[in-house]
Amino acid sequence: MSARRLREDRLLHEAEATGGDPRRICDLFGLSVGAALRYTSTIDQPGLIEHTLRNAGPARRPEPE
Structure with a gap:
């Protein structure tokens, strides 16, 4: 996980x-206040944080056909 992704999390x-x-x-x-407001606005969206955490792992490779 990158440092940027850890900070966002x-x-x-x-x-x-x-x-x-x-x-x-x-x-x-x-x-800044604007940036903080962008992050705090996410708490009104149910499931967004759970979705972000679920998909925070390494990129998945497509399965061979």
Whole structure:
């Protein structure tokens, strides 16, 4: 897993854990208010974080025919 993907996962997790508090995300990760709002807006979408976590593994190779 790349460092970028780990950071995004952590940001999404923190957004969910704080109930969507953009100020906390700004303070923890040094993001602008706009960027923090983009992450906190995801908590209103049920299943998005679970989908992201499920698909965070390495890319799957197509099976041979």
